Amino acid sequence: QVQLQQWGAGLLKPSETLSLTCGVYGGSFSDYYWSWIRQPPGKGLEWIGDINHSGSTNYNPSLKSRVTISVDTPENQLSLRLSSVTAADTAVYYCSRGRSRYHFDIWGQGTMVTVSS
């Protein structure tokens, strides 16, 4: 049974960098792409970007200038960094496994990140 466990800071000030990590447990890491997706409070879902085990990435153009997704394959982990955050980046952030790359069958528990001065 594959499980995704997320961790990282939940409260940031404007202009700081968001940093989250997602660990993949109990299944293959190298056979899939792994995405970050966010959801502002009471709103819909926004795909941030994804990565595979070799570090090949694809980002949403709306966030590309501020986003870095990286991978630690030996540890089965992926990380998200989002720079220069503002209140508009306040959201629940999820990591997720992409089957056929882009439909998401397993999700982390979500991390609420609040940006406030």
Added chain:
Amino acid sequence: DIVMTQSPDSLAVSLGERATINCKSSHSVLYSSNNKNSLAWYQQKPGQPPKLLIYWAFTRESGVPDRFSGSGSATDFTLTISSLQAEDVAVYYCQQYYSAPVSFGGGTKVEIK
């Protein structure tokens, strides 16, 4: 970018009745190479991550009850709950994965009448 538009925003259905959610994409999501529509449906309950229900427009995910079904092609899709149960109260999202960036509909909230 492909824009996904869902309707209605919310609906209230009696227990045991049919619920129908519509999803329209701004561009066809039908792959001519394999004749498959790159369209998925998710269910999200409060405080939980989304759960994949259907992919390739009508393929039910393992373990999903058969009262959930997907239909449609190209730009117009439907999620149908044939007989609404109390545990189906949730927000439902469609998602296209035809082209990056993948995108989601705005969601449809399903409640009990």
